[in-house]
Amino acid sequence: xxxxxxxxxxxxxxxxxxxxxxxxxxxxxxxxxxxxxxxxxxxxxxxxxxxxxxxxxxxxxxxxxxxxxxxxxxxxxxxxxxxxxxxxxxxxxxxxxxxxxxxxxxxxxxxxxxxxxxxxxxxxxxxxxxxxxxxxxxxxxxxxxxxxxxxxxxxxxxxxxxxxxxxxxxxxxxxxxxxxxxxxxxxxxxxxxxxxxxxxxxxxxxxxxxxxxxxxxxxxxxxxxxxxxxxxxxxxxxxxxxxxxxxxxxxxxxxxxxxxxxxxxxxxxxxxxxxxxxxxxxxxxxxxxxxxxxxxxxxxxxxxxxxxxxxxxxxxxxxxxxxxxxxxxxxxxxxxxxxxxxxxxxxxxxxxx
Ligand SMILES: Cc1ncc(C[n+]2csc(CCOP(=O)(O)OP(=O)(O)O)c2C)c(N)n1
Numbered sequence: 001x002x003x004x005x006x007x008x009x010x011x012x013x014x015x016x017x018x019x020x021x022x023x024x025x026x027x028x029x030x031x032x033x034x035x036x037x038x039x040x041x042x043x044x045x046x047x048x049x050x051x052x053x054x055x056x057x058x059x060x061x062x063x064x065x066x067x068x069x070x071x072x073x074x075x076x077x078x079x080x081x082x083x084x085x086x087x088x089x090x091x092x093x094x095x096x097x098x099x100x101x102x103x104x105x106x107x108x109x110x111x112x113x114x115x116x117x118x119x120x121x122x123x124x125x126x127x128x129x130x131x132x133x134x135x136x137x138x139x140x141x142x143x144x145x146x147x148x149x150x151x152x153x154x155x156x157x158x159x160x161x162x163x164x165x166x167x168x169x170x171x172x173x174x175x176x177x178x179x180x181x182x183x184x185x186x187x188x189x190x191x192x193x194x195x196x197x198x199x200x201x202x203x204x205x206x207x208x209x210x211x212x213x214x215x216x217x218x219x220x221x222x223x224x225x226x227x228x229x230x231x232x233x234x235x236x237x238x239x240x241x242x243x244x245x246x247x248x249x250x251x252x253x254x255x256x257x258x259x260x261x262x263x264x265x266x267x268x269x270x271x272x273x274x275x276x277x278x279x280x281x282x283x284x285x286x287x288x289x290x291x292x293x294x295x296x297x298x299x300x301x302x303x304x305x306x307x308x309x310x311x312x313x314x315x316x317x318x319x320x321x322x323x324x325x326x327x328x329x330x331x332x333x334x335x336x337x338x339x340x341x342x343x344x345x346x347x348x349x350x351x352x353x
């Protein structure tokens with residue numbers, strides 16, 4: 001695992017200098033976002049256990065909260081994200097309401113897909129969230145397409161941040177997308193959430209390079225493999241990659257080394273204990289990004305311990321209220337099942353029996 005420089009010196013690197021721009025309010029926002037991510041997952045897992053949520057699989061990002069918070073804070077409203085299944089809290093940080101995300105989880109009429117699809121298979125272009133799908137790796141060329149369109153439209157200050165797991169970097173389309181982005185210097189930042197397992201496949205069976213950031217040199221672009229459980233390190237490198245993209249210098253890869261604390265999804269939790277060494281799980285639990293950051297904030301006298309409740313009660317209430325909102329929201333009506341499927345304005349004929 002990459003380690004962070006403990007004592008900052010005058011010879012800070014370009015990416016480290018971004019930390020100095022953070023205000024006290026920014027630090028609290030990073031802390032809040034990490035807790036919101038944790039509570040989002042824990043609340044849904046609890047609701048499922050209690051049968052108050054009876055559908056779908058839950059792909060938790062527990063342990064990966066530093067990535068959710070650190071990559072989302074530097075984004076501007078006119079940027080876009082191309083997220084994947086473990087990024088549900090980031091949909092919210094990019095501008096979608098927690099209520100609409102919860103309605104998607106419960107399949108309600110108010111959900112972006114109006115109950116037609118599950119979990120992260122949704123998007124909202126008005127918030128800058130590109131629709132996420134199950135086709136891992138294929139999200140990269142789609143993100144490149146959006147970045148290309150931004151360029152053609154002259155929107156030089158807008159970037160696309162695409163997320164992927166380390167497993168999906170082995171897909172052919174991933175390579176084609178990254179190569180295309182590099183050749184055309186597209187404003188793309190790729191965040192690799194390297195949580196050490198692609199379902200039950202460990203990294204040494206997934207790639208033979210030292211890490212997935214090493215692939216960047218094959219595309220002729222910068223790649224950093226960083227401590228993905230250190231929210232400030234994630235924030236710094238995302239900020240640097242975004243600055244490069246906005247300046248027209250093209251894409252970069254930020255690989256965040258982290259750990260998938262639970263199974264692939266909730267149905268895999270028990271089995272996951274079997275395919276991972278217990279010592280490995282315990283070692284990574286000690287790297288929990290939330291207490292690590294809390295300790296940093298207190299040690300560096302940015303906050304007093306009493307100012308950092310764990311969890312912050314207002315965040316807990318926000319998540320619970322949004323879940324209750326979805327539970328009480330109306331179910332979709334049957335006739336809406338065939339709506340928004342075909343673009344009839346483009347002459348596509350509606351399916352009929
Ligand atoms: C093209 C494709 N192949 C297989 C799958 C099935 N699948 C869903 S998630 C997953 C594991 C992905 O691992 P990784 O990319 O490392 O992300 P993680 O789930 O670990 O965050 C697989 C194999 C899929 N959705 N799409």
